Amino acid sequence: MKRINAFYFIKEGLKNTFTQGFMGIASIAILLSCLVIIGIFLLTTENIDLNLQNIEEQDEIVAFVDEILTIEEAQDLKYVIDAVPHVKESIFVSNTEALHTFEDQLEGAEDIMAELESDNPLRHSFRIFVDDIEDSTAVADAVKMIPGIIKVRHNEFVTNNIISLRNVFSIAAFAFFIILLALSVFIIYNTIRLATVARRKEINIMKFVGATNWFIRWPFVIEGLIIGLVAASLAYFCSWYLYTYFVDNVFEGINIVKLLDFNVISGRLALIFYGVGIIVGVAGSAFAMRKYLRV
Amino acid sequence: MVLFNNVTKTYANGTKALEDVSFRIDQGEFVFIIGASGAGKTTITKLITRQEAFDSGEVVVNKYRLKTLRNSQIPYLRRTVGVVFQDFRLIDNKTVYENVAFAMRIVNAPAKEIRARVPHVLSLVGLTHKAKAYPTQLSGGEQQRVAIARAIINSPSILIADEPTGNVDPNMSREIMDLFQAINDRGTTIIVVTHELSLVKRMNKRVIQLDGGKLLYDKVGGGLL
Numbered sequence: 001m002k003r004i005n006a007f008y009f010i011k012e013g014l015k016n017t018f019t020q021g022f023m024g025i026a027s028i029a030i031l032l033s034c035l036v037i038i039g040i041f042l043l044t045t046e047n048i049d050l051n052l053q054n055i056e057e058q059d060e061i062v063a064f065v066d067e068i069l070t071i072e073e074a075q076d077l078k079y080v081i082d083a084v085p086h087v088k089e090s091i092f093v094s095n096t097e098a099l100h101t102f103e104d105q106l107e108g109a110e111d112i113m114a115e116l117e118s119d120n121p122l123r124h125s126f127r128i129f130v131d132d133i134e135d136s137t138a139v140a141d142a143v144k145m146i147p148g149i150i151k152v153r154h155n156e157f158v159t160n161n162i163i164s165l166r167n168v169f170s171i172a173a174f175a176f177f178i179i180l181l182a183l184s185v186f187i188i189y190n191t192i193r194l195a196t197v198a199r200r201k202e203i204n205i206m207k208f209v210g211a212t213n214w215f216i217r218w219p220f221v222i223e224g225l226i227i228g229l230v231a232a233s234l235a236y237f238c239s240w241y242l243y244t245y246f247v248d249n250v251f252e253g254i255n256i257v258k259l260l261d262f263n264v265i266s267g268r269l270a271l272i273f274y275g276v277g278i279i280v281g282v283a284g285s286a287f288a289m290r291k292y293l294r295v
Numbered sequence: 296m297v298l299f300n301n302v303t304k305t306y307a308n309g310t311k312a313l314e315d316v317s318f319r320i321d322q323g324e325f326v327f328i329i330g331a332s333g334a335g336k337t338t339i340t341k342l343i344t345r346q347e348a349f350d351s352g353e354v355v356v357n358k359y360r361l362k363t364l365r366n367s368q369i370p371y372l373r374r375t376v377g378v379v380f381q382d383f384r385l386i387d388n389k390t391v392y393e394n395v396a397f398a399m400r401i402v403n404a405p406a407k408e409i410r411a412r413v414p415h416v417l418s419l420v421g422l423t424h425k426a427k428a429y430p431t432q433l434s435g436g437e438q439q440r441v442a443i444a445r446a447i448i449n450s451p452s453i454l455i456a457d458e459p460t461g462n463v464d465p466n467m468s469r470e471i472m473d474l475f476q477a478i479n480d481r482g483t484t485i486i487v488v489t490h491e492l493s494l495v496k497r498m499n500k501r502v503i504q505l506d507g508g509k510l511l512y513d514k515v516g517g518g519l520l
Contacts, residue, residue, distance in 0.1 A: 008400055201384065205385075208373060210372075210398075211370060212370045213370075
Protein backbone atom coordinates (compact mmCIF):
# COMPACT_ATOMS: atom_id res chain seq x y z
CA MET A 1 0.00 0.00 0.00
CA LYS A 2 1.53 3.32 -1.05
CA ARG A 3 1.84 6.10 1.52
CA ILE A 4 -0.42 8.53 -0.38
CA ASN A 5 -3.11 5.87 -0.57
CA ALA A 6 -2.74 4.83 3.10
CA PHE A 7 -3.73 8.34 4.24
CA TYR A 8 -6.60 8.40 1.78
CA PHE A 9 -7.88 4.96 2.89
CA ILE A 10 -7.75 5.87 6.59
CA LYS A 11 -9.49 9.19 5.94
CA GLU A 12 -12.19 7.52 3.84
CA GLY A 13 -12.61 4.69 6.36
CA LEU A 14 -13.09 7.16 9.22
CA LYS A 15 -15.42 9.34 7.17
CA ASN A 16 -17.53 6.38 6.06
CA THR A 17 -17.89 5.03 9.60
CA PHE A 18 -19.02 8.26 11.17
CA THR A 19 -20.89 9.97 8.34
CA GLN A 20 -23.08 7.15 7.09
CA GLY A 21 -25.34 7.72 10.11
CA PHE A 22 -27.62 4.88 11.04
CA MET A 23 -25.65 2.08 9.35
CA GLY A 24 -22.41 2.86 11.16
CA ILE A 25 -24.16 3.13 14.52
CA ALA A 26 -26.23 -0.01 13.81
CA SER A 27 -23.12 -2.03 12.95
CA ILE A 28 -21.35 -0.90 16.11
CA ALA A 29 -24.46 -1.52 18.25
CA ILE A 30 -25.03 -5.03 16.90
CA LEU A 31 -21.39 -6.05 17.26
CA LEU A 32 -21.34 -4.49 20.74
CA SER A 33 -24.42 -6.52 21.77
CA CYS A 34 -22.89 -9.76 20.48
CA LEU A 35 -19.59 -9.06 22.24
CA VAL A 36 -21.28 -8.19 25.54
CA ILE A 37 -23.28 -11.45 25.38
CA ILE A 38 -20.06 -13.35 24.62
CA GLY A 39 -18.37 -11.48 27.50
CA ILE A 40 -21.14 -12.24 30.02
CA PHE A 41 -21.12 -15.84 28.90
CA LEU A 42 -17.33 -16.13 29.26
CA LEU A 43 -17.35 -14.54 32.70
CA THR A 44 -20.09 -16.93 33.78
CA THR A 45 -18.29 -20.00 32.43
CA GLU A 46 -15.01 -18.94 34.02
CA ASN A 47 -16.72 -18.57 37.40
CA ILE A 48 -18.56 -21.89 37.11
CA ASP A 49 -15.27 -23.53 36.13
CA LEU A 50 -13.55 -21.96 39.13
CA ASN A 51 -16.20 -23.32 41.50
CA LEU A 52 -16.04 -26.75 39.89
CA GLN A 53 -12.27 -26.71 40.34
CA ASN A 54 -12.74 -25.95 44.04
CA ILE A 55 -15.05 -28.92 44.37
CA GLU A 56 -12.52 -31.05 42.48
CA GLU A 57 -9.70 -30.01 44.76
CA GLN A 58 -11.70 -31.21 47.73
CA ASP A 59 -12.01 -34.66 46.22
CA GLU A 60 -9.58 -36.97 48.02
CA ILE A 61 -8.88 -40.68 48.35
CA VAL A 62 -8.18 -42.02 51.87
CA ALA A 63 -6.07 -45.18 52.07
CA PHE A 64 -5.90 -47.03 55.42
CA VAL A 65 -2.74 -48.89 56.43
CA ASP A 66 -2.78 -52.39 57.90
CA GLU A 67 -2.33 -52.09 61.71
CA ILE A 68 0.31 -54.84 61.73
CA LEU A 69 2.74 -52.38 60.11
CA THR A 70 4.85 -50.17 62.37
CA ILE A 71 4.58 -46.41 61.96
CA GLU A 72 7.94 -46.34 60.10
CA GLU A 73 6.81 -49.11 57.73
CA ALA A 74 3.53 -47.29 57.21
CA GLN A 75 5.33 -44.00 56.44
CA ASP A 76 7.52 -45.80 53.88
CA LEU A 77 4.39 -46.64 51.88
CA LYS A 78 4.31 -42.98 50.83
CA TYR A 79 7.04 -43.72 48.23
CA VAL A 80 4.96 -46.51 46.76
CA ILE A 81 1.78 -44.39 46.72
CA ASP A 82 3.53 -41.37 45.18
CA ALA A 83 4.82 -43.63 42.40
CA VAL A 84 1.26 -44.48 41.31
CA PRO A 85 0.52 -42.61 38.04
CA HIS A 86 -1.62 -39.42 38.36
CA VAL A 87 -1.02 -39.07 42.12
CA LYS A 88 -0.37 -35.37 42.72
CA GLU A 89 0.29 -35.52 46.43
CA SER A 90 -0.10 -37.91 49.40
CA ILE A 91 -0.15 -36.88 53.05
CA PHE A 92 0.56 -39.38 55.80
CA VAL A 93 -1.86 -39.15 58.77
CA SER A 94 -0.75 -41.18 61.81
CA ASN A 95 -3.36 -42.81 64.01
CA THR A 96 -2.44 -40.28 66.76
CA GLU A 97 -3.16 -37.34 64.45
CA ALA A 98 -6.38 -39.01 63.38
CA LEU A 99 -7.38 -39.41 67.01
CA HIS A 100 -6.71 -35.71 67.71
CA THR A 101 -8.92 -34.75 64.77
CA PHE A 102 -11.57 -37.06 66.10
CA GLU A 103 -11.13 -35.52 69.56
CA ASP A 104 -11.76 -32.06 68.12
CA GLN A 105 -15.03 -33.31 66.70
CA LEU A 106 -16.08 -34.91 70.00
CA GLU A 107 -15.90 -31.94 72.29
CA GLY A 108 -17.22 -32.68 75.78
CA ALA A 109 -16.65 -36.41 75.61
CA GLU A 110 -13.45 -36.47 77.66
CA ASP A 111 -14.23 -39.87 79.23
CA ILE A 112 -14.48 -41.61 75.88
CA MET A 113 -11.36 -39.88 74.64
CA ALA A 114 -9.34 -40.93 77.70
CA GLU A 115 -10.33 -44.53 77.04
CA LEU A 116 -9.49 -44.28 73.31
CA GLU A 117 -6.10 -42.71 73.98
CA SER A 118 -5.06 -45.62 76.12
CA ASP A 119 -6.02 -48.02 73.30
CA ASN A 120 -6.13 -46.16 69.95
CA PRO A 121 -8.40 -48.12 67.57
CA LEU A 122 -7.69 -45.90 64.57
CA ARG A 123 -5.36 -46.83 61.70
CA HIS A 124 -2.59 -44.86 60.04
CA SER A 125 -3.81 -43.49 56.73
CA PHE A 126 -2.87 -41.49 53.64
CA ARG A 127 -4.83 -38.62 52.13
CA ILE A 128 -4.22 -38.87 48.39
CA PHE A 129 -4.87 -36.13 45.82
CA VAL A 130 -4.86 -36.73 42.07
CA ASP A 131 -3.83 -34.62 39.03
CA ASP A 132 -7.23 -34.80 37.42
CA ILE A 133 -10.48 -35.88 38.99
CA GLU A 134 -11.07 -38.21 36.03
CA ASP A 135 -8.10 -40.35 37.18
CA SER A 136 -9.26 -40.73 40.79
CA THR A 137 -11.08 -44.08 40.35
CA ALA A 138 -8.05 -45.61 38.60
CA VAL A 139 -5.74 -44.26 41.33
CA ALA A 140 -8.01 -45.63 44.10
CA ASP A 141 -7.98 -49.06 42.40
CA ALA A 142 -4.18 -49.00 42.08
CA VAL A 143 -3.65 -47.93 45.70
CA LYS A 144 -5.97 -50.75 46.85
CA MET A 145 -3.50 -53.26 45.34
CA ILE A 146 -0.51 -51.96 47.33
CA PRO A 147 0.54 -54.49 50.00
CA GLY A 148 0.00 -52.94 53.43
CA ILE A 149 -3.07 -50.97 52.35
CA ILE A 150 -6.12 -52.72 53.61
CA LYS A 151 -8.89 -50.33 52.73
CA VAL A 152 -9.44 -47.37 50.41
CA ARG A 153 -12.23 -44.86 50.85
CA HIS A 154 -13.24 -42.95 47.74
CA ASN A 155 -16.55 -41.32 46.96
CA GLU A 156 -16.94 -42.53 43.39
CA PHE A 157 -20.51 -41.22 43.04
CA VAL A 158 -19.54 -37.61 43.78
CA THR A 159 -16.48 -37.86 41.56
CA ASN A 160 -18.42 -39.24 38.62
CA ASN A 161 -21.05 -36.55 38.95
CA ILE A 162 -18.47 -33.79 39.00
CA ILE A 163 -16.82 -35.28 35.90
CA SER A 164 -20.15 -35.50 34.06
CA LEU A 165 -21.12 -31.99 35.08
CA ARG A 166 -17.77 -30.56 33.99
CA ASN A 167 -17.80 -32.40 30.65
CA VAL A 168 -21.37 -31.41 29.85
CA PHE A 169 -20.61 -27.84 30.84
CA SER A 170 -17.44 -27.67 28.70
CA ILE A 171 -19.23 -28.99 25.61
CA ALA A 172 -22.23 -26.70 26.16
CA ALA A 173 -19.94 -23.70 26.72
CA PHE A 174 -17.95 -24.37 23.55
CA ALA A 175 -21.09 -24.97 21.46
CA PHE A 176 -22.74 -21.82 22.78
CA PHE A 177 -19.62 -19.75 22.09
CA ILE A 178 -19.47 -21.01 18.48
CA ILE A 179 -23.19 -20.31 17.98
CA LEU A 180 -22.81 -16.77 19.35
CA LEU A 181 -19.76 -16.17 17.19
CA ALA A 182 -21.49 -17.46 14.05
CA LEU A 183 -24.56 -15.39 14.85
CA SER A 184 -22.52 -12.21 15.28
CA VAL A 185 -20.63 -12.83 12.01
CA PHE A 186 -23.97 -13.37 10.22
CA ILE A 187 -25.57 -10.21 11.66
CA ILE A 188 -22.52 -8.03 11.03
CA TYR A 189 -22.13 -9.43 7.51
CA ASN A 190 -25.71 -8.49 6.71
CA THR A 191 -25.52 -5.08 8.37
CA ILE A 192 -22.37 -4.19 6.46
CA ARG A 193 -23.91 -5.61 3.30
CA LEU A 194 -26.81 -3.20 3.69
CA ALA A 195 -24.32 -0.37 4.11
CA THR A 196 -22.49 -1.57 1.02
CA VAL A 197 -25.69 -1.76 -1.04
CA ALA A 198 -26.24 1.91 -0.21
CA ARG A 199 -22.79 2.65 -1.67
CA ARG A 200 -22.84 0.29 -4.64
CA LYS A 201 -23.12 3.26 -7.00
CA GLU A 202 -19.87 4.66 -5.63
CA ILE A 203 -18.15 1.28 -5.94
CA ASN A 204 -19.45 0.90 -9.48
CA ILE A 205 -18.07 4.33 -10.46
CA MET A 206 -14.72 3.51 -8.90
CA LYS A 207 -14.53 0.33 -10.97
CA PHE A 208 -15.19 2.26 -14.19
CA VAL A 209 -12.57 4.86 -13.43
CA GLY A 210 -9.97 2.10 -13.10
CA ALA A 211 -9.74 1.44 -9.37
CA THR A 212 -8.20 -1.87 -8.38
CA ASN A 213 -10.26 -4.13 -6.12
CA TRP A 214 -7.96 -3.46 -3.18
CA PHE A 215 -8.21 0.30 -3.68
CA ILE A 216 -11.99 -0.03 -3.32
CA ARG A 217 -11.79 -2.58 -0.54
CA TRP A 218 -9.35 -0.79 1.79
CA PRO A 219 -11.66 2.00 3.04
CA PHE A 220 -14.33 -0.64 3.74
CA VAL A 221 -11.83 -2.86 5.54
CA ILE A 222 -10.65 0.13 7.61
CA GLU A 223 -14.28 0.96 8.33
CA GLY A 224 -14.81 -2.63 9.52
CA LEU A 225 -11.67 -2.34 11.63
CA ILE A 226 -12.92 0.89 13.23
CA ILE A 227 -16.35 -0.67 13.88
CA GLY A 228 -14.61 -3.68 15.45
CA LEU A 229 -12.30 -1.56 17.63
CA VAL A 230 -15.07 0.78 18.84
CA ALA A 231 -17.45 -2.13 19.58
CA ALA A 232 -14.70 -4.09 21.38
CA SER A 233 -13.74 -1.09 23.55
CA LEU A 234 -17.38 -0.41 24.47
CA ALA A 235 -18.00 -4.12 25.12
CA TYR A 236 -14.99 -4.28 27.44
CA PHE A 237 -16.25 -1.26 29.40
CA CYS A 238 -19.83 -2.64 29.59
CA SER A 239 -18.61 -6.08 30.74
CA TRP A 240 -16.38 -4.54 33.40
CA TYR A 241 -19.23 -2.35 34.68
CA LEU A 242 -21.86 -5.14 34.67
CA TYR A 243 -19.54 -7.70 36.26
CA THR A 244 -18.30 -5.47 39.08
CA TYR A 245 -21.87 -4.31 39.71
CA PHE A 246 -23.07 -7.90 40.11
CA VAL A 247 -20.10 -8.94 42.24
CA ASP A 248 -20.46 -5.92 44.53
CA ASN A 249 -24.25 -5.81 44.79
CA VAL A 250 -25.83 -9.16 43.94
CA PHE A 251 -23.28 -11.66 45.27
CA GLU A 252 -22.07 -9.62 48.21
CA GLY A 253 -22.13 -11.75 51.39
CA ILE A 254 -22.74 -15.02 49.52
CA ASN A 255 -19.63 -16.95 50.56
CA ILE A 256 -20.67 -20.29 49.18
CA VAL A 257 -19.91 -19.08 45.63
CA LYS A 258 -16.36 -18.06 44.80
CA LEU A 259 -16.08 -15.23 42.23
CA LEU A 260 -13.12 -14.29 40.07
CA ASP A 261 -11.70 -10.80 40.33
CA PHE A 262 -12.31 -8.95 37.01
CA ASN A 263 -8.59 -8.16 36.73
CA VAL A 264 -7.77 -11.88 36.60
CA ILE A 265 -9.74 -12.37 33.39
CA SER A 266 -9.60 -8.83 31.95
CA GLY A 267 -6.60 -9.54 29.69
CA ARG A 268 -8.16 -12.61 28.13
CA LEU A 269 -11.51 -10.86 27.79
CA ALA A 270 -9.89 -7.86 26.05
CA LEU A 271 -8.01 -10.22 23.72
CA ILE A 272 -11.24 -12.04 22.79
CA PHE A 273 -13.19 -8.78 22.35
CA TYR A 274 -10.59 -7.12 20.15
CA GLY A 275 -9.86 -10.36 18.29
CA VAL A 276 -13.51 -11.15 17.56
CA GLY A 277 -14.36 -7.46 16.95
CA ILE A 278 -11.57 -6.92 14.44
CA ILE A 279 -12.00 -10.25 12.66
CA VAL A 280 -15.79 -9.94 12.41
CA GLY A 281 -15.61 -6.25 11.37
CA VAL A 282 -12.88 -6.67 8.75
CA ALA A 283 -14.05 -10.04 7.38
CA GLY A 284 -17.68 -8.85 7.37
CA SER A 285 -16.75 -5.76 5.34
CA ALA A 286 -14.50 -7.63 2.93
CA PHE A 287 -17.04 -10.39 2.23
CA ALA A 288 -20.07 -8.10 2.14
CA MET A 289 -18.69 -6.04 -0.73
CA ARG A 290 -17.25 -8.92 -2.76
CA LYS A 291 -20.33 -9.07 -4.99
CA TYR A 292 -20.03 -5.41 -6.00
CA LEU A 293 -16.43 -5.80 -7.10
CA ARG A 294 -17.43 -8.11 -9.94
CA VAL A 295 -18.13 -5.33 -12.47
CA MET B 296 -7.03 2.01 -30.98
CA VAL B 297 -9.99 -0.37 -30.89
CA LEU B 298 -10.08 -3.52 -32.99
CA PHE B 299 -13.04 -5.91 -33.26
CA ASN B 300 -12.32 -8.94 -35.39
CA ASN B 301 -15.22 -11.38 -36.07
CA VAL B 302 -16.60 -10.84 -32.57
CA THR B 303 -19.62 -12.83 -31.40
CA LYS B 304 -21.29 -12.35 -28.05
CA THR B 305 -24.24 -14.30 -26.64
CA TYR B 306 -25.69 -13.48 -23.20
CA ALA B 307 -26.51 -16.15 -20.63
CA ASN B 308 -30.23 -15.91 -21.47
CA GLY B 309 -29.49 -16.90 -25.06
CA THR B 310 -29.73 -13.43 -26.62
CA LYS B 311 -27.21 -13.05 -29.42
CA ALA B 312 -25.99 -9.46 -28.95
CA LEU B 313 -23.20 -9.43 -31.56
CA GLU B 314 -22.60 -11.71 -34.50
CA ASP B 315 -19.33 -11.77 -36.38
CA VAL B 316 -18.72 -8.03 -35.98
CA SER B 317 -15.46 -6.53 -37.29
CA PHE B 318 -14.23 -2.95 -37.32
CA ARG B 319 -11.18 -0.91 -36.41
CA ILE B 320 -11.10 2.55 -34.82
CA ASP B 321 -7.74 4.27 -35.01
CA GLN B 322 -6.26 6.69 -32.51
CA GLY B 323 -7.76 10.19 -32.85
CA GLU B 324 -10.95 9.14 -34.69
CA PHE B 325 -14.45 10.37 -33.83
CA VAL B 326 -17.01 7.58 -34.33
CA PHE B 327 -20.74 7.23 -33.76
CA ILE B 328 -22.24 3.82 -33.06
CA ILE B 329 -25.92 3.80 -33.89
CA GLY B 330 -28.75 1.32 -34.12
CA ALA B 331 -32.17 0.45 -32.73
CA SER B 332 -32.67 -0.88 -29.19
CA GLY B 333 -31.14 -4.33 -28.88
CA ALA B 334 -28.89 -3.77 -31.93
CA GLY B 335 -25.79 -4.42 -29.82
CA LYS B 336 -24.49 -0.84 -29.35
CA THR B 337 -24.13 -1.00 -25.58
CA THR B 338 -22.63 -4.50 -25.80
CA ILE B 339 -19.77 -2.99 -27.79
CA THR B 340 -19.05 -0.48 -25.02
CA LYS B 341 -19.28 -3.28 -22.44
CA LEU B 342 -16.76 -5.36 -24.35
CA ILE B 343 -14.35 -2.43 -24.76
CA THR B 344 -14.41 -1.74 -21.00
CA ARG B 345 -14.32 -5.49 -20.28
CA GLN B 346 -17.59 -5.52 -18.34
CA GLU B 347 -18.49 -8.49 -20.46
CA ALA B 348 -16.47 -11.23 -22.09
CA PHE B 349 -17.14 -12.37 -25.67
CA ASP B 350 -17.61 -15.85 -27.11
CA SER B 351 -15.33 -15.77 -30.12
CA GLY B 352 -13.23 -13.44 -32.23
CA GLU B 353 -10.69 -10.90 -31.10
CA VAL B 354 -10.97 -7.54 -29.30
CA VAL B 355 -7.93 -5.32 -28.85
CA VAL B 356 -8.17 -2.02 -26.94
CA ASN B 357 -5.00 0.04 -26.98
CA LYS B 358 -2.27 -2.44 -26.05
CA TYR B 359 -4.65 -4.90 -24.35
CA ARG B 360 -5.82 -8.14 -26.00
CA LEU B 361 -9.08 -8.70 -24.11
CA LYS B 362 -9.39 -12.43 -24.77
CA THR B 363 -6.36 -13.19 -22.62
CA LEU B 364 -6.60 -10.21 -20.25
CA ARG B 365 -6.26 -11.23 -16.59
CA ASN B 366 -8.78 -9.82 -14.10
CA SER B 367 -5.99 -7.99 -12.28
CA GLN B 368 -5.24 -6.07 -15.51
CA ILE B 369 -8.81 -4.80 -16.05
CA PRO B 370 -8.36 -1.63 -13.89
CA TYR B 371 -5.30 -0.68 -15.98
CA LEU B 372 -7.25 -1.17 -19.23
CA ARG B 373 -10.05 1.04 -17.86
CA ARG B 374 -7.59 3.81 -17.03
CA THR B 375 -6.95 4.14 -20.76
CA VAL B 376 -10.68 4.38 -21.56
CA GLY B 377 -12.85 7.20 -20.13
CA VAL B 378 -16.56 6.39 -19.93
CA VAL B 379 -19.53 8.78 -19.89
CA PHE B 380 -22.98 7.39 -19.12
CA GLN B 381 -26.48 8.62 -19.90
CA ASP B 382 -27.31 8.73 -16.16
CA PHE B 383 -24.07 10.63 -15.33
CA ARG B 384 -23.18 8.35 -12.35
CA LEU B 385 -21.84 11.07 -10.09
CA ILE B 386 -21.37 10.65 -6.35
CA ASP B 387 -24.02 12.81 -4.72
CA ASN B 388 -22.17 13.50 -1.45
CA LYS B 389 -19.04 14.75 -3.22
CA THR B 390 -18.70 18.20 -4.75
CA VAL B 391 -18.01 18.72 -8.45
CA TYR B 392 -14.31 19.19 -7.62
CA GLU B 393 -14.22 16.02 -5.49
CA ASN B 394 -16.06 13.95 -8.11
CA VAL B 395 -13.37 14.82 -10.64
CA ALA B 396 -10.40 14.66 -8.24
CA PHE B 397 -11.59 11.27 -7.03
CA ALA B 398 -10.71 9.71 -10.43
CA MET B 399 -7.13 11.00 -10.07
CA ARG B 400 -6.76 9.65 -6.53
CA ILE B 401 -7.61 6.20 -7.83
CA VAL B 402 -4.56 6.25 -10.07
CA ASN B 403 -2.50 7.44 -7.10
CA ALA B 404 -1.80 10.92 -8.50
CA PRO B 405 0.08 13.25 -6.10
CA ALA B 406 -2.05 15.90 -4.35
CA LYS B 407 -0.10 18.70 -6.06
CA GLU B 408 -0.92 17.32 -9.50
CA ILE B 409 -4.59 16.91 -8.55
CA ARG B 410 -4.76 20.54 -7.37
CA ALA B 411 -3.31 21.72 -10.68
CA ARG B 412 -5.16 19.42 -13.09
CA VAL B 413 -8.75 19.45 -11.74
CA PRO B 414 -9.32 23.25 -12.14
CA HIS B 415 -7.82 23.03 -15.63
CA VAL B 416 -10.26 20.28 -16.71
CA LEU B 417 -13.18 22.01 -15.02
CA SER B 418 -12.42 25.12 -17.03
CA LEU B 419 -12.26 23.00 -20.19
CA VAL B 420 -15.86 21.81 -19.59
CA GLY B 421 -16.94 25.29 -18.43
CA LEU B 422 -17.66 24.46 -14.81
CA THR B 423 -15.02 26.40 -12.88
CA HIS B 424 -17.71 28.38 -11.09
CA LYS B 425 -19.51 25.19 -10.00
CA ALA B 426 -16.50 23.47 -8.39
CA LYS B 427 -17.98 23.59 -4.90
CA ALA B 428 -21.52 22.63 -5.90
CA TYR B 429 -23.00 19.17 -5.34
CA PRO B 430 -24.40 17.14 -8.28
CA THR B 431 -27.98 17.58 -7.05
CA GLN B 432 -27.55 21.36 -7.36
CA LEU B 433 -26.69 21.10 -11.08
CA SER B 434 -28.78 20.84 -14.27
CA GLY B 435 -28.66 17.68 -16.38
CA GLY B 436 -26.26 19.27 -18.86
CA GLU B 437 -23.95 20.45 -16.10
CA GLN B 438 -23.94 17.01 -14.50
CA GLN B 439 -23.03 15.46 -17.84
CA ARG B 440 -20.14 17.92 -18.18
CA VAL B 441 -18.88 16.88 -14.72
CA ALA B 442 -19.04 13.27 -15.90
CA ILE B 443 -17.04 14.21 -19.00
CA ALA B 444 -14.48 16.05 -16.87
CA ARG B 445 -14.12 12.95 -14.69
CA ALA B 446 -13.77 10.73 -17.76
CA ILE B 447 -10.93 12.80 -19.27
CA ILE B 448 -9.11 13.82 -16.08
CA ASN B 449 -6.57 10.99 -16.40
CA SER B 450 -6.02 11.73 -20.10
CA PRO B 451 -7.40 8.46 -21.49
CA SER B 452 -6.64 7.73 -25.13
CA ILE B 453 -10.27 6.71 -25.74
CA LEU B 454 -13.49 8.34 -24.52
CA ILE B 455 -16.68 6.31 -24.79
CA ALA B 456 -20.02 8.03 -24.27
CA ASP B 457 -23.11 5.82 -23.98
CA GLU B 458 -26.20 7.90 -24.90
CA PRO B 459 -24.58 11.04 -23.42
CA THR B 460 -27.38 13.34 -24.54
CA GLY B 461 -30.28 11.14 -23.46
CA ASN B 462 -31.02 13.19 -20.37
CA VAL B 463 -30.29 16.72 -21.57
CA ASP B 464 -32.12 19.26 -23.73
CA PRO B 465 -31.30 19.75 -27.47
CA ASN B 466 -29.22 22.90 -26.88
CA MET B 467 -27.15 21.18 -24.25
CA SER B 468 -26.82 18.13 -26.54
CA ARG B 469 -25.14 20.30 -29.13
CA GLU B 470 -22.86 21.83 -26.50
CA ILE B 471 -21.84 18.38 -25.32
CA MET B 472 -21.03 17.33 -28.90
CA ASP B 473 -18.94 20.45 -29.32
CA LEU B 474 -17.12 19.53 -26.13
CA PHE B 475 -16.42 16.05 -27.52
CA GLN B 476 -15.10 17.66 -30.68
CA ALA B 477 -12.76 19.86 -28.60
CA ILE B 478 -11.51 16.80 -26.74
CA ASN B 479 -11.10 14.93 -30.03
CA ASP B 480 -9.08 17.85 -31.40
CA ARG B 481 -6.54 17.19 -28.67
CA GLY B 482 -6.00 13.65 -29.98
CA THR B 483 -8.43 11.59 -27.88
CA THR B 484 -10.45 8.93 -29.73
CA ILE B 485 -14.17 9.55 -29.24
CA ILE B 486 -16.79 6.80 -29.51
CA VAL B 487 -20.37 7.98 -29.04
CA VAL B 488 -23.23 5.50 -28.77
CA THR B 489 -26.46 7.29 -29.58
CA HIS B 490 -29.84 7.07 -31.25
CA GLU B 491 -30.11 10.84 -31.88
CA LEU B 492 -29.66 10.87 -35.63
CA SER B 493 -29.90 14.66 -35.93
CA LEU B 494 -26.71 15.02 -33.89
CA VAL B 495 -24.97 12.35 -35.95
CA LYS B 496 -25.91 14.13 -39.18
CA ARG B 497 -24.77 17.49 -37.84
CA MET B 498 -21.37 16.17 -36.77
CA ASN B 499 -20.70 14.37 -40.10
CA LYS B 500 -18.31 11.78 -38.63
CA ARG B 501 -17.71 8.10 -39.19
CA VAL B 502 -20.84 6.04 -38.40
CA ILE B 503 -21.00 2.37 -37.44
CA GLN B 504 -24.57 1.11 -37.66
CA LEU B 505 -25.68 -2.15 -36.07
CA ASP B 506 -28.85 -4.11 -36.63
CA GLY B 507 -29.74 -7.25 -34.67
CA GLY B 508 -26.13 -7.68 -33.56
CA LYS B 509 -24.71 -7.44 -37.08
CA LEU B 510 -22.67 -4.65 -38.65
CA LEU B 511 -24.91 -2.93 -41.19
CA TYR B 512 -22.96 0.16 -42.16
CA ASP B 513 -19.52 1.64 -41.52
CA LYS B 514 -18.76 4.86 -43.36
CA VAL B 515 -17.95 8.50 -42.86
CA GLY B 516 -21.00 10.77 -43.02
CA GLY B 517 -24.67 10.27 -42.30
CA GLY B 518 -25.85 9.98 -45.89
CA LEU B 519 -27.33 6.52 -45.60
CA LEU B 520 -29.17 7.08 -42.32
